[in-house]
Amino acid sequence: MRQRVHIEGRQLEVSNLDKVLFPEVSFTKAQVIDYYVRIAPVLLPHVAHRPVTFTRWPNGVDGQAFFEKNNARHAPEWVRTVTVPSPGSSRGRETLDMVLLSAVPDLVWSANLAALEVHVPQWQVDDDGAAQLPDLLVLDLDPGPGTGVVECAAVAHRLRERLLADGLDPVVKTSGSKGLQVYAPISCADKDHPSRYAKGLAQALTGETPEDVVWRMEKALRPGKVLVDWSQNNTAKTTVAPYSLRARPLATVSTPLLWDEVDELRDGGDPEQVRFRTDDVLARVEEHGDLFDVSDRHRAALPG
Structure with missing residues (x-):
């Protein structure tokens, strides 16, 4: 079953919300989406400028999974994308079109794809989409x-x-x-x-x-x-x-x-x-804020 939702001025379609993606704990796609919406204030700063590699599990964690780097082709027009040099593992392509998750609707869109895991590099892109040195x-x-x-x-x-x-x-x-x-x-x-x-x-x-x-x-x-x-x-x-x-x-x-x-x-x-599970993490953020926030930390030059 598909339904349209409106989030922060964006309209998108979600589907199969009652599908169980984590059978051992009966955790559904709706709960995955809800978690990513609620954790967005602390998650987004860590991924917003880093091209995302998704790990997608369309049939849940007991099913077949696949990594997806060249993921911009699935994205709505309002999701920001960047073209970056292809790593050696991506044969036959000199560049990849990758997604930046920079707003709550972006997270809902990716969670609806059963992109349960979000993986990012240790470098960012600038406002023009050019890769920067690792930070x-x-x-x-x-x-x-x-x-x-x-x-x-x-x-x-x-x-x-x-x-x-x-x-x-x-x-x-x-x-x-x-x-x-x-x-x-x-x-x-x-x-x-x-x-x-x-x-x-x-x-x-x-x-x-x-x-x-x-x-x-x-x-x-x-x-x-x-x-x-x-x-x-x-x-x-x-x-x-x-x-x-x-x-x-x-x-x-x-x-x-x-x-x-x-x-x-x-x-x-x-x-x-x-x-930690999702409820634990949300409670920890409520108590401690973002323990991974490095924005105000000293950014030292690497020795050597």
Whole structure:
């Protein structure tokens, strides 16, 4: 069933609102749309100037999913789009036409496509749509077999100390899945600078505690260790946006944390305390505001 809705002066069509997209928790498309509308004030600043890669799950999280970078062809005329150079993974195209989610109707449109996850790069486009140098650093902490978010919290604490020592001002969030992600606002000299710096950090932590940390991707190296994935600083790659839903059975959300919460976890806290669903996240925003807001934080030049 299709119906027309009016939101902030835009008219759009939504459909199948009662379709269950997260069967384990009976979470419907209507609830997905409602969440993205309600979280928009804190989500939009983090994605509005970053070309979006959607992960779409038209038949719910138990069905087939697909990434979609060249997504502007689906967009209403009022959704802003940009043409950006194609990464190496997109064969046969020199450019991609990508969407910018910059207003609440844009989020409703994308949620109606069952674009459950929103992924963005660590760089923005300017008002003319030209790609800028990266303005964020990211280190994705992914627990290997036999480890979990508690071990990730220990590594996140160490990363924070190193970043602070280098003059950076880090923030942290859950991945919404198993791990944590540490970010810092930066300025840099060239687009590859963040990858070089992040790789150096990952190698340094591995060198200090090779029994706990790994910087290389090979699965055989990862049991019992936390991978410090530095590779998502590559300008062709994206990371799940803060406040994005994850296509996981419980409809969890990639959620900003206080550093005190990371330290509580590191000291033996309950991993369930950092597994947040939509209502939890909305309540946290009501209490804390946007813990991922880097707009007023010091944007340091990367060392090296």
